[in-house]
Amino acid sequence: MSTLDTRTAEPAAPAVTGRTPRGRRRDPRRSRTAGHIPLGRRLRRDRTLLLMTVPALVLVVVFHYIPILGNLVAFQDYDPYVSTNGVTAMLESPWVGLDQFERVFSDPGFWHAVENTLVLFLLQLVLFFPVPIALALLVNSVLRPRVRALVQAILYLPHFFSWVLVITVFQQILGGAGIIAQTLRQHGHEGFDLMTDPAIFAFLVTAEGIWKDAGWGVIVFLAALAAVNQDLYEAAAMDGAGRGRRMWHVTLPALRPVIALLLVLRVGDALTVGFEQLLLQRDAVGPGAAEVLDTFVWWTGLRSQDFSYAAAAGLVKGVVGLVLVLSANKTAHLMGEQGVYRK
Amino acid sequence: MTRNVEAPRRPQPSRRRTPTRWAAPARPVWEEPPGRAGLAAKGAVLVLACLAVLVPLWIVVVTSLSSKKTITETGGLVVVPRDITFIAYQELLSGGQVTRAAVVSVLVTLTGTVFSMAVSILCAYGLSRPGSLGHRFILLTLLATMFFGAGLIPTYLLVQTLGLTDTYLALILPSAVSVFNILVLRGFFMGVSPELVDSARIDGAGDLRILWQIVMPLSRAVIAVITLFYAVGYWSAWFNASIYLSDQNMMPLQNVLIQLAQKQEIPVGLGQAVKAGNLSGLAVQMAVMVLALLPVAVLSPFVQKHFRKGMLTGAVKG
Numbered sequence: 303m304s305t306l307d308t309r310t311a312e313p314a315a316p317a318v319t320g321r322t323p324r325g326r327r328r329d330p331r332r333s334r335t336a337g338h339i340p341l342g343r344r345l346r347r348d349r350t351l352l353l354m355t356v357p358a359l360v361l362v363v364v365f366h367y368i369p370i371l372g373n374l375v376a377f378q379d380y381d382p383y384v385s386t387n388g389v390t391a392m393l394e395s396p397w398v399g400l401d402q403f404e405r406v407f408s409d410p411g412f413w414h415a416v417e418n419t420l421v422l423f424l425l426q427l428v429l430f431f432p433v434p435i436a437l438a439l440l441v442n443s444v445l446r447p448r449v450r451a452l453v454q455a456i457l458y459l460p461h462f463f464s465w466v467l468v469i470t471v472f473q474q475i476l477g478g479a480g481i482i483a484q485t486l487r488q489h490g491h492e493g494f495d496l497m498t499d500p501a502i503f504a505f506l507v508t509a510e511g512i513w514k515d516a517g518w519g520v521i522v523f524l525a526a527l528a529a530v531n532q533d534l535y536e537a538a539a540m541d542g543a544g545r546g547r548r549m550w551h552v553t554l555p556a557l558r559p560v561i562a563l564l565l566v567l568r569v570g571d572a573l574t575v576g577f578e579q580l581l582l583q584r585d586a587v588g589p590g591a592a593e594v595l596d597t598f599v600w601w602t603g604l605r606s607q608d609f610s611y612a613a614a615a616g617l618v619k620g621v622v623g624l625v626l627v628l629s630a631n632k633t634a635h636l637m638g639e640q641g642v643y644r645k
Numbered sequence: 646m647t648r649n650v651e652a653p654r655r656p657q658p659s660r661r662r663t664p665t666r667w668a669a670p671a672r673p674v675w676e677e678p679p680g681r682a683g684l685a686a687k688g689a690v691l692v693l694a695c696l697a698v699l700v701p702l703w704i705v706v707v708t709s710l711s712s713k714k715t716i717t718e719t720g721g722l723v724v725v726p727r728d729i730t731f732i733a734y735q736e737l738l739s740g741g742q743v744t745r746a747a748v749v750s751v752l753v754t755l756t757g758t759v760f761s762m763a764v765s766i767l768c769a770y771g772l773s774r775p776g777s778l779g780h781r782f783i784l785l786t787l788l789a790t791m792f793f794g795a796g797l798i799p800t801y802l803l804v805q806t807l808g809l810t811d812t813y814l815a816l817i818l819p820s821a822v823s824v825f826n827i828l829v830l831r832g833f834f835m836g837v838s839p840e841l842v843d844s845a846r847i848d849g850a851g852d853l854r855i856l857w858q859i860v861m862p863l864s865r866a867v868i869a870v871i872t873l874f875y876a877v878g879y880w881s882a883w884f885n886a887s888i889y890l891s892d893q894n895m896m897p898l899q900n901v902l903i904q905l906a907q908k909q910e911i912p913v914g915l916g917q918a919v920k921a922g923n924l925s926g927l928a929v930q931m932a933v934m935v936l937a938l939l940p941v942a943v944l945s946p947f948v949q950k951h952f953r954k955g956m957l958t959g960a961v962k963g
Binding site for chain 1: 649663668669670672673675676677681683685689690695697698701702704705708719721722723729763765767768770771773774777778779780783786787789790792793794795796798799800801802803805806818819820822827851852853875877880881882883884888899902903907928930931937938941945947950951952953
């Protein structure tokens with residue numbers, strides 16, 4: 303299946319990752335290292351290119367790499383007021399070893415956040431994940447180009463709305479002071495408030511996610527569908543396969559690698575479930591239902607000013623997340639090798 | 646001149662090529678025509694999906710344009726617009742908190758997007774000539790950040806240490822570059838025909854000139870997509886403002902919307918108009934929402950046809 307590999311799908315298209323395709327020689331015309339050029343000359347030749355990467359590199363080092371060192375506060379009893387700036391405060395704060403981690407692991411609040419994170423992740427996996435696939439199959443079956451483009455434009459739109467906006471829209475429609483509840487009340491029925499009900503909060507979050515991003519998720523599957531060899535359908539039809547069997551034996555196998563890849567990547571991201579989305583609704587529903595790992599770190603760290611404790615919790619999440627991402631990535635790569643390069 | 650050097654497009658399946666774009670293309674002979682029931686069900690689901698997106702937006706827009714009288718009469722659920730009035734917008738945009746927040750949002754979005762694009766395009770081009778000195782190392786340095794984040798607390802402490810709190814730089818710098826966007830740009834820059842680049846080099850063009858006059862004009866589509874991504878990112882951002890800014894007067898639009906919608910606070914300066922009785926609080930809320938969604942809703946359809954390529958890169962990033 304070649305849909306995800308732009309190299310095979312479009313011969314002139316760029317290689318997407320930085321890696322040279324394995325087992326294939328680099329185009330000598332594009333290689334700047336053809337022959338042996340001394341370092342000094344290469345430096346002079348490529349200095350403009352190197353300089354061009356400097357601004358981005360500086361930003362990434364300052365805002366990604368340096369804060370990693372800041373995780374050292376997780377091993378301290380950090381007191382921001384011991385000194386005037388963060389660095390000296392860090393140097394003067396006492397080291398406490400793994401005490402903060404012990405606190406984290408014996409905190410029922412932390413485990414509650416872990417539980418909520420996993421429940422939300424699983425629910426989204428079961429309810430959210432299949433929606434874009436189904437939508438893509440539907441959109442793909444629309445033949446009229448104008449109608450198709452219109453449907454796509456409408457479905458993509460909510461992806462570009464901010465979470466603030468999405469949640470506000472939901473609140474205005476479904477909330478206790480929302481339009482539906484008010485109309486019901488005006489006609490003598492009982493009102494309701496879906497936005498503050500912890501019992502259904504997980505479903506509400508999933509519904510918001512679907513409204514916002516299911517349409518956007520369609521793109522990848524549509525691309526995969528566009529790359530299906532149309533001859534396969536004809537051959538299947540010649541062999542007597544009806545609509546349903548063609549879907550089962552041609553379309554779905556074509557989508558399988560993409561589905562598997564996205565699934566694996568999603569699992570790698572399991573500990574991150576909608577930080578902004580949940581933070582915005584945390585006050586309305588209460589931490590019982592809305593507290594996930596990210597909001598737990600935010601609350602303990604920034605609200606309660608317990609920086610070291612929050613950093614420790616964040617570090618635990620980061621390390622587990624890294625392991626998940628790396629293994630998911632490895633799996634995807636293995637599958638990718640199999641699915642993307644094998645014709 | 647740039648037209649004919651563009652990479653050949655993927656041949657479209659023939660069924661998409663139709664003389665009139667509204668008409669359905671002819672079916673292949675082997676494909677049985679769809680049953681009436683199936684067609685109806687399919688159409689119904691698609692129409693419902695589109696309505697699920699459009700109806701809430703319609704209600705928001707219509708309510709923001711309604712007078713207090715209409716809103717009270719309908720009990721809040723305005724579906725059919727009657728006596729349209731722009732009073733909510735007039736009040737919001739006549740100075741005061743919302744006007745200021747909108748200006749802040751527009752300025753932060755513009756500056757941030759320009760800055761991010763400049764940095765990203767330069768970096769993407771710098772990494773797009775294979776075999777150049779150190780490009781693999783720099784690429785790995787950037788790629789590694791996609792696998793782990795430093796965490797909220799250390800980032801917060803850093804921004805504080807750098808003295809960025811309570812400045813607009815705190816809204817721009819920490820999230821100024823997206824490695825993913827750089828990779829997408831780089832992928833396209835690498836697709837520009839090397840012959841073209843080489844001939845420009847022989848003609849004496851330096852790297853900057855090649856980037857500006859050859860590579861960028863050829864990558865217009867992807868630049869449009871990435872610009873939209875960055876702009877939407879800045880426009881939608883509220884979290885950095887909520888933790889790094891303490892001055893209410895500096896808050897961008899999204900943060901004002903949060904206060905308005907979640908805490909039911911009427912923006913400063915509007916209380917009089919609402920009390921005076923000719924303006925509905927609901928209309929004010931809806932009008933702020935329209936302000937927040939308008940730029941995005943207007944811009945994204947224009948870039949829509951290029952989305953697929955950007956997203957594909959996203960799917961293989963792992």
